[in-house]
Amino acid sequence: MYKNKKAEIAGIVITIVILILIVIFSNTDSEISFLDNAASKLVMPVQNGLTYLKNKISGNSTFFTDINNLKQENEELSKRNSELEQSLRELESIKSENETLKEYLGLTEKYGEYSTVPAYIINKDISNYSKTVVINVGSDDGIKENMTVIADQGLVGHVISVTSDTAKVRTIIDTSSSVSCLLSTTDESIVCKGTLEEESALKAMYIPDDDGIIQGDSVETSGLGGIYPKGIHVGSIKRVVNTQNATDRYAIVETAVDFDKLDTVLVITNQ
Amino acid sequence: MKKFIMNIFIILAAFIIYFLQANFFNWFTISGIMPSLFVIFILFIGLFSNRITGVVYGVVIGGILDLVIGTQIGINAVGLGIIGFLAATFDKNFSKDSRATIMFMVLGATFIYEIIVYILNYIVFSTNIEIINFVRILAIEIIYNLILVIILYPLMQKFGYAIENEYKGNKILTRYF
Numbered sequence: 387m388y389k390n391k392k393a394e395i396a397g398i399v400i401t402i403v404i405l406i407l408i409v410i411f412s413n414t415d416s417e418i419s420f421l422d423n424a425a426s427k428l429v430m431p432v433q434n435g436l437t438y439l440k441n442k443i444s445g446n447s448t449f450f451t452d453i454n455n456l457k458q459e460n461e462e463l464s465k466r467n468s469e470l471e472q473s474l475r476e477l478e479s480i481k482s483e484n485e486t487l488k489e490y491l492g493l494t495e496k497y498g499e500y501s502t503v504p505a506y507i508i509n510k511d512i513s514n515y516s517k518t519v520v521i522n523v524g525s526d527d528g529i530k531e532n533m534t535v536i537a538d539q540g541l542v543g544h545v546i547s548v549t550s551d552t553a554k555v556r557t558i559i560d561t562s563s564s565v566s567c568l569l570s571t572t573d574e575s576i577v578c579k580g581t582l583e584e585e586s587a588l589k590a591m592y593i594p595d596d597d598g599i600i601q602g603d604s605v606e607t608s609g610l611g612g613i614y615p616k617g618i619h620v621g622s623i624k625r626v627v628n629t630q631n632a633t634d635r636y637a638i639v640e641t642a643v644d645f646d647k648l649d650t651v652l653v654i655t656n657q
Numbered sequence: 658m659k660k661f662i663m664n665i666f667i668i669l670a671a672f673i674i675y676f677l678q679a680n681f682f683n684w685f686t687i688s689g690i691m692p693s694l695f696v697i698f699i700l701f702i703g704l705f706s707n708r709i710t711g712v713v714y715g716v717v718i719g720g721i722l723d724l725v726i727g728t729q730i731g732i733n734a735v736g737l738g739i740i741g742f743l744a745a746t747f748d749k750n751f752s753k754d755s756r757a758t759i760m761f762m763v764l765g766a767t768f769i770y771e772i773i774v775y776i777l778n779y780i781v782f783s784t785n786i787e788i789i790n791f792v793r794i795l796a797i798e799i800i801y802n803l804i805l806v807i808i809l810y811p812l813m814q815k816f817g818y819a820i821e822n823e824y825k826g827n828k829i830l831t832r833y834f
Contacts, residue, residue, distance in 0.1 A: 394811065401807045408804075412688040511726050512678045514690050514794050515775060518728055546728060556728060562782030582790035585689055589785070 486650070500615070502536075502652040503527050508552070515582065517560040519543075521651060524551040532613050534654045540619035540642030541565070541607060542651050553653070558588060558620065559645055566611045567620055567639075569594075570604040578605065578620060578639055586645050588621065590637040599626055605639050615654065663823050667702060670816075671718055674698055679726075690794055692801035693767055695722065697809075699737045700766045703744020704753055705817035706824040711741030729781050736774045740766050753817070756810045763806050767799045 509520035523529050525548045535542040535555050543557040558565055563580040567590070578588040593599050603623040609616025621641040629635055674694045682691045695718060703711025719737035723730045747762045775791060778784050806813075 398808050398811070401804060405804050405808070408687055409685055413686065509679060509726060510683055512675075512683075512691065512695075512722070513727075513774070514693075514798055515771075515778065515791075516728060518726060520726065554726070554728070560728075561784040561787075562728065562778065579785060581785065582787045582794060 500654040501656040502654055505651050507649050517557045519555050521553050524549050524553050526550050528655050529553045529653055534614050535651050537643045537651050542643055544613050566608045567605045568608045570606055586641045588639040590639050593637050660823050687797050687801050690797040692805055696767050696770045699740045700744045701813055703741040704748045705820040708745035711744045712738050715741030732774055732777045736770045740770050760803050760806050763802050764799055767802050771795050
């Protein structure tokens with residue numbers, strides 16, 4: 387019985403370790419560099435020690451430096467180090483505050499023609515298939531349904547429901563979202579839909595048959611559809627996927643906004 | 658009275674699960690895919706209590722999720738309500754004393770729940786059908802749920818039998834054999 391209990395605990399611990407490893411490896415962009423890093427962490431201390439020894443044996447003169455001087459110097463440096471660390475902490479705090487303020491300022495300047503309300507994302511969808519977010523402004527702040535939500539880099543989505551102090555936003559990467567867009571170089575009209583294929587990507591449907599679409603082309607809202615105003619940056623063409631049937635051809639649009647890191651947005655209130 | 662306290666515990670557990678799902682499992686993902694803790698939770702309530710309790714908790718919790726973060730009221734409520742209903746059926750036909758059986762039930766429940774929610778989303782919002790991507794996400798989600806069941810099984814069993822004693826008492830058939 388005891389043995390069984392022990393085996394069960396060991397099994398659970400092993401499963402937790404495996405889960406942590408799966409999560410780390412599955413979310414690391416370059417597994418090879420991660421392995422490289424781990425290997426170098428293992429090998430480098432030994433390598434450093436061996437190099438140090440080699441230098442000593444070959445008569446490195448710094449080995450014979452006066453120990454008392456070194457001790458004194460070390461104390462001074464430690465003191466200086468703690469002072470610098472203190473300043474660094476203060477600077478970090480100022481830097482973070484400055485970044486938030488700059489982000490707000492940048493957003494307001496870029497979309498100066500619109501009157502906007504800044505907001506923070508306070509909640510994200512708990513499902514793997516839909517991408518809605520909740521922001522910390524609501525009807526008390528003048529937010530209404532169907533208002534456009536943007537970020538510094540471009541379009542985020544639109545408001546679908548409002549309470550007195552929160553609003554639910556359907557992002558453009560949600561699979562039920564559909565945005566009418568224009569290709570900036572050719573002014574060709576396309577429709578960008580949310581897809582499960584990639585995070586922070588859209589599927590551009592009804593793309594032109596000819597060579598009117600090129601990789602890297604900028605995509606903007608067309609103003610059609612009645613929700614999004616014209617000219618808001620959506621993203622850029624990442625690749626064109628050719629199918630047997632020419633009408634089924636589609637392109638993947640990489641969104642300008644990185645939805646994984648998105649935390650500050652602006653709601654356009656006068657569109 | 659004891660049943661009332663048990664229900665308070667279940668509601669508290671639901672809150673904890675919500676915050677875990679919304680804050681921790683939002684970044685502790687496998688390839689960006691989260692597990693579905695509420696499917697495990699409702700399955701577990703339905704298994705250890707009775708059909709009505711499972712369905713009621715499924716519909717209420719699903720409804721609250723629809724209100725708080727969902728886009729259409731009813732989608733999660735229907736999905737989780739069906740899981741509560743299925744759990745009681747699983748209970749009648751399978752033993753809960755084996756980890757492997759519970760894992761099979763979680764596999765089936767996650768599969769059924771996600772398919773129901775996906776079909777309802779398709780009907781309501783006319784989303785694109787993306788079978789391959791859907792299956793990829795579903796497979797990872799099922800694996801993640803199964804790993805969590807392996808880890809949480811002792812806790813689930815302990816809490817589950819406490820619920821079962823309250824709800825079923827002397828109706829637990831295995832006690833007579």
